[in-house]
Amino acid sequence: MSRSVGRIVVGIIATVLLAEGLLRIPAVADAVPERNPYYHGGVQERIDALEALQAESDIDVLFIGSSVVRSNVSPHVFDDEASIALGRPITSFNVGGSGLHLDSVRLLYERLWSKLAEPDYVVQFVRYAELRSDKTAQEFFANNDIERAWAEGGIAGSTRSFLQEHSALYRRRGVLAAWLSHEKPQRGYKIDDRGHSESKPSLSEALATRDHSDIAGYEAIASGYGDPLDEETFATGLAVLEQTAQLVEDSGSVYVIANMPEYPEKFLAAPDGEERYQFYLDTLEEFAREHGIVFLDVTGGDANDFSAMELYSDYHHFTETGATRLSKDLALAFAITFG
Amino acid sequence: MLIVYYRLTHRWQNVFLLIASYVFYSAWDYRFLSLILISTGVDYLVGLRAHAAREAGRSKVARRFLLLSVCTNLGILGFFKYYGFFVDSAQSLAGDLGLDFVAPSLTIVLPVGISFYTFQTMSYAIDVYRGKLAPTRNLVDFAVYVAFFPQLVAGPIERATHLIPQIQSPRAISLDDIREGLLLIGTGLIRKVVIADVAGTIADTYFSAPGKASSTQLLMAAYLYSMQIYGDFSGYSNIARGTARLMGFDLIRNFHHPYFAVSVADFWRRWHISLSTWLRDYLYIPLGGNRGSARRTQINLMLTMLLGGLWHGASWNFVIWGGLHGIYLVVHRFVRSHRRAQATKIGAIFGAFLTFHVVTLTWIPFRLTAFSDVAAYFEGLGRFDFSYDPILWSAVFFAVVLLLIDGPQAITNDEYVLARRWPGALAPAFGIVLIVVLLTSGGVQTPFIYFQF
Numbered sequence: 001m002s003r004s005v006g007r008i009v010v011g012i013i014a015t016v017l018l019a020e021g022l023l024r025i026p027a028v029a030d031a032v033p034e035r036n037p038y039y040h041g042g043v044q045e046r047i048d049a050l051e052a053l054q055a056e057s058d059i060d061v062l063f064i065g066s067s068v069v070r071s072n073v074s075p076h077v078f079d080d081e082a083s084i085a086l087g088r089p090i091t092s093f094n095v096g097g098s099g100l101h102l103d104s105v106r107l108l109y110e111r112l113w114s115k116l117a118e119p120d121y122v123v124q125f126v127r128y129a130e131l132r133s134d135k136t137a138q139e140f141f142a143n144n145d146i147e148r149a150w151a152e153g154g155i156a157g158s159t160r161s162f163l164q165e166h167s168a169l170y171r172r173r174g175v176l177a178a179w180l181s182h183e184k185p186q187r188g189y190k191i192d193d194r195g196h197s198e199s200k201p202s203l204s205e206a207l208a209t210r211d212h213s214d215i216a217g218y219e220a221i222a223s224g225y226g227d228p229l230d231e232e233t234f235a236t237g238l239a240v241l242e243q244t245a246q247l248v249e250d251s252g253s254v255y256v257i258a259n260m261p262e263y264p265e266k267f268l269a270a271p272d273g274e275e276r277y278q279f280y281l282d283t284l285e286e287f288a289r290e291h292g293i294v295f296l297d298v299t300g301g302d303a304n305d306f307s308a309m310e311l312y313s314d315y316h317h318f319t320e321t322g323a324t325r326l327s328k329d330l331a332l333a334f335a336i337t338f339g
Numbered sequence: 340m341l342i343v344y345y346r347l348t349h350r351w352q353n354v355f356l357l358i359a360s361y362v363f364y365s366a367w368d369y370r371f372l373s374l375i376l377i378s379t380g381v382d383y384l385v386g387l388r389a390h391a392a393r394e395a396g397r398s399k400v401a402r403r404f405l406l407l408s409v410c411t412n413l414g415i416l417g418f419f420k421y422y423g424f425f426v427d428s429a430q431s432l433a434g435d436l437g438l439d440f441v442a443p444s445l446t447i448v449l450p451v452g453i454s455f456y457t458f459q460t461m462s463y464a465i466d467v468y469r470g471k472l473a474p475t476r477n478l479v480d481f482a483v484y485v486a487f488f489p490q491l492v493a494g495p496i497e498r499a500t501h502l503i504p505q506i507q508s509p510r511a512i513s514l515d516d517i518r519e520g521l522l523l524i525g526t527g528l529i530r531k532v533v534i535a536d537v538a539g540t541i542a543d544t545y546f547s548a549p550g551k552a553s554s555t556q557l558l559m560a561a562y563l564y565s566m567q568i569y570g571d572f573s574g575y576s577n578i579a580r581g582t583a584r585l586m587g588f589d590l591i592r593n594f595h596h597p598y599f600a601v602s603v604a605d606f607w608r609r610w611h612i613s614l615s616t617w618l619r620d621y622l623y624i625p626l627g628g629n630r631g632s633a634r635r636t637q638i639n640l641m642l643t644m645l646l647g648g649l650w651h652g653a654s655w656n657f658v659i660w661g662g663l664h665g666i667y668l669v670v671h672r673f674v675r676s677h678r679r680a681q682a683t684k685i686g687a688i689f690g691a692f693l694t695f696h697v698v699t700l701t702w703i704p705f706r707l708t709a710f711s712d713v714a715a716y717f718e719g720l721g722r723f724d725f726s727y728d729p730i731l732w733s734a735v736f737f738a739v740v741l742l743l744i745d746g747p748q749a750i751t752n753d754e755y756v757l758a759r760r761w762p763g764a765l766a767p768a769f770g771i772v773l774i775v776v777l778l779t780s781g782g783v784q785t786p787f788i789y790f791q792f
Binding site: 001005009010011012016018169172173174175176177180182 | 517533766767771774
């Protein structure tokens with residue numbers, strides 16, 4: 001009987017392997033396209049853009065972080081300014097992603113970006129609300145396959161992420177369900193060839209029309225950063241930054257932390273707003289000094305530096321005008337530091 | 340796990356099964372394992388004592404022990420499943436009557452599978468009391484009967500007369516067991532992952548906002564939910580039976596192509612068979628069954644179906660669902676007693692069509708807990724704004740898949756037709772099942788519907 005059972009097992013495995021082999025034939029693979037396995041459609045768009053760019057040029061600077069990086073940093077502007085200031089061509093790429101906490105940024109860098117690119121510099125932008133968040137990547141990615149597997153780790157998580165990375169069949173999980181449900185493909189933001197996403201109308205336009213969906217962004221300004229603040233406030237965020245710094249160092253790149261300006265009313269609406277902003281900057285600066293990391297702050301410690309409404313589409317995402325200004329300022333600070 | 344199991348002797352296999360079952364249940368919440376232990380301990384002792392009392396001719400004592408079993412199991416079930424329901428209903432009624440009644444509010448978690456294992460152990464005590472079964476003296480064997488992991492959380496509700504002898508006897512596992520077990524697991528996976536999960540996701544869109552959907556969408560969503568609940572529950576049953584089969588156990592068949600039923604009475608002979616026969620043997624017949632007047636039989640049918648509805652959940656929509664089925668059974672009984680027409684093929688097809696639609700439309704109050712949503716759903720269906728919608732093709736797809744599974748089995752009257760006629764095709768077929776399941780599962784876990792009951 002054991003021989004018969006063995007035959008059944010071999011038959012099952014052979015059938016699965018046959019399907020795996022068939023899906024590696026380009027014509028079959030095209031007929032059964034993969035689903036986006038990542039938490040957001042924008043991740044795949046960035047992978048494609050990054051691979052296309054690297055076919056032509058090496059990456060000098062990689063910008064990582066949340067959606068504020070996605071919308072506030074324009075690599076084209078940065079490259080132009082930095083190339084002039086440094087006197088040599090600079091190529092940068094933006095992999096900022098929507099809705100990411102610091103831990104999610106770390107996880108995506110560890111499992112994805114560090115394997116796809118070998119930049120000289122990795123610049124991570126941080127803003128106040130991100131640094132004081134204690135949310136973990138596992139929580140954020142809880143409902144998505146690949147990121148959940150990365151975050152869980154262990155045998156099960158590692159097996160799932162291995163299959164995701166190496167099995168054509170596994171990468172097509174759910175395609176039949178999506179087809180049957182008439183599911184629309186998950187789309188990311190429209191990005192340029194360096195990963196920068198197009199900007200939305202400015203905050204002043206949103207306020208003028210009062211019917212823009214980003215009006216919610218303005219409403220959020222009314223609630224200032226007024227919660228209790230002490231040394232523990234940033235403990236989780238700093239611990240994650242330390243891990244990210246180590247990862248970047250291990251992959252042979254220079255890690256840079258940069259402060260992301262926000263609409264100043266978020267601070268100034270709180271009674272101790274200016275002290276709060278300073279405390280946040282001091283904490284980041286001290287952390288960078290302790291760990292031998294370069295810290296860049298284009299605001300020069302002034303919360304009001306980026307205060308014009310035209311710079312913002314909501315209280316922390318920039319318009320094209322805001323992104324251009326930040327990218328220029330950053331290029332200058334970068335050239336001064338590393339020139 | 341199977342490799343370890345196959346290498347053990349019969350006695351150790353039972354110990355292994357017991358440990359595996361307790362670990363399996365504890366993985367959900369170890370605290371509620373205590374309820375299974377209480378139920379096991381009480382019914383084990385009740386079985387021994389009731390039998391001894393019966394043998395000694397002390398029927399009153401035996402009855403007291405039976406009462407202890409019934410009170411313990413229904414007490415556990417009543418507290419954990421129905422406390423909130425009865426308190427809310429009593430408070431609502433008191434409010435309507437202008438009375439000031441406030442009961443203590445408790446947040447009670449519903450233990451998984453509680454409705455299944457309490458009914459299973461009660462049937463043991465009742466059968467021993469009735470003298471249909473000798474009590475089990477081996478505590479491990481009895482504990483395995485109560486907690487047997489393949490069917491612990493969602494049935495089938497096994498009878499002691501059927502399962503305990505299989506636990507007590509050494510099990511010889513044949514190649515047919517392996518083949519048929521794999522076939523059951525394979526069809527179970529297709530039913531659950533391919534049909535139930537995807538059909539359910541599509542149906543949810545329309546059930547969540549029935550007021551915004553067209554008549555076509557609502558009708559198709561009702562069909563899809565009908566297929567979802569059948570796929571989900573029969574899928575679980577098949578996987579449970581297949582898993583048990585690989586270990587040498589033969590669990591009761593819980594579904595027998597219910598959507599081919601030619602009447603509602605026929606439907607209940609084919610749907611959740613382990614529950615409907617339990618209700619028949621331990622509720623309907625003790626109430627008098629059909630032995631009294633026509634009126635008495637109707638009352639017995641209604642009571643059985645109302646309680647059967649309540650078994651599914653502590654909510655009025657389940658009671659209404661059970662009540663509607665009770666009315667259908669009463670009407671069917673009345674019509675049958677006044678009509679003596681010969682059964683024809685066309686009549687059977689018409690009967691199956693009608694029964695499927697009656698059952699499907701009755702799933703709507705089962706699925707929707709808010710009466711306003713049920714009203715909106717039927718209002719939407721009643722608008723008759725039927726037009727082409729892509730959901731139609733989803734419904735057709737799932738119906739075809741179900742027909743491909745159920746059709747050959749029904750035509751040949753052989754559940755294992757594939758394994759028996761084409762044994763060589765089983766391995767590739769199971770491989771294809773795994774591939775299709777993978778292509779269908781999206782990474783988000785969808786729990787079995789009947790786990791909540």
